[in-house]
Amino acid sequence: MGIDDRGLIFDIKRDSSEDGPGIRTTVFFKGCPLSCIWCQNPEGKKFLPEPDVHGKRIGTWYSVEELMYRLLQDKPFFMSTGGGVTLSGGEATLQMDFSGKLLQALKREGIHTALETGGFFRYESFKKKMLPWLDLIYFDIKLIDEADSKQYTGRSNKRILSNFSRLLSDAEIPVIPRIPLIPGITTTKENLTGIAAFLNDHGIKTCELMPYNPLWLDKLQKLGITPRYRRTSFMTPAEQQACVDSFTQHSPMEKKHAN
Numbered sequence: 001m002g003i004d005d006r007g008l009i010f011d012i013k014r015d016s017s018e019d020g021p022g023i024r025t026t027v028f029f030k031g032c033p034l035s036c037i038w039c040q041n042p043e044g045k046k047f048l049p050e051p052d053v054h055g056k057r058i059g060t061w062y063s064v065e066e067l068m069y070r071l072l073q074d075k076p077f078f079m080s081t082g083g084g085v086t087l088s089g090g091e092a093t094l095q096m097d098f099s100g101k102l103l104q105a106l107k108r109e110g111i112h113t114a115l116e117t118g119g120f121f122r123y124e125s126f127k128k129k130m131l132p133w134l135d136l137i138y139f140d141i142k143l144i145d146e147a148d149s150k151q152y153t154g155r156s157n158k159r160i161l162s163n164f165s166r167l168l169s170d171a172e173i174p175v176i177p178r179i180p181l182i183p184g185i186t187t188t189k190e191n192l193t194g195i196a197a198f199l200n201d202h203g204i205k206t207c208e209l210m211p212y213n214p215l216w217l218d219k220l221q222k223l224g225i226t227p228r229y230r231r232t233s234f235m236t237p238a239e240q241q242a243c244v245d246s247f248t249q250h251s252p253m254e255k256k257h258a259n
């Protein structure tokens with residue numbers, strides 16, 4: 001069995017109601033090409049198995065068959081609720097061959113498929129290997145300024161914004177932008193109004209604002225990592241409203257809060 005026949009997974013979350021319609025199982029792929037300083041799934045960043053501070057292993061290699069055996073246990077719930085399977089991470093597109101084979105296996109079973117992506121992938125490969133078997137895409141847009149993107153995610157945003165634009169032309173499925181609200185970084189008025197203008201230019205009518213969740217700091221402790229972003233409190237309602245206002249002042253879009 002070759003490396004492309006197996007996928008490195010760090011978590012499988014059943015009974016999820018946040019990652020798409022209906023009852024879902026979310027598969028968390030290990031490895032991400034970005035390195036956001038606020039990453040809420042830090043155990044998913046490295047594309048290799050690693051121990052936590054207690055010596056427990058994070059990351060398990062699965063074949064498509066092994067993973068499907070786990071996922072099919074919840075098929076009755078998917079079918080009765082309009083749910084399905086969501087590929088998340090980390091970044092599922094980093095393991096493009098495996099992700100594509102998994103999506104094909106899910107579609108052969110008639111299961112709804114969704115992807116949560118940071119958008120940094122090779123577009124032509126994605127279009128060929130994953131897009132035909134996807135029903136829904138959540139596409140993160142974090143920072144509109146290229147220098148900010150390099151500073152806070154470790155990568156230019158050029159490929160991400162270009163992939164988003166190309167996807168809107170090619171995809172015949174919903175592509176829903178998600179904006180993570182990271183106080184002091186993505187929540188600046190310049191960033192939010194810039195993203196609103198970008199989405200408006202693309203005719204996007206809805207997006208999801210994802211308020212900051214500080215619970216990830218506990219995970220860093222378990223991994224023995226010193227955080228580069230240290231806010232420990234949830235966003236206040238006033239802070240969240242200010243973000244919504246930045247959009248509504250500069251764009252006629254509808255906004256949805258996702259908590």
Ligand code: SF4
Pocket residue numbers: 032033034035036038039040041042044045089090091118
């Ligand atoms: S794209 Fe997501 S998983 Fe990757 S580093 Fe950023 S927040 Fe973490």
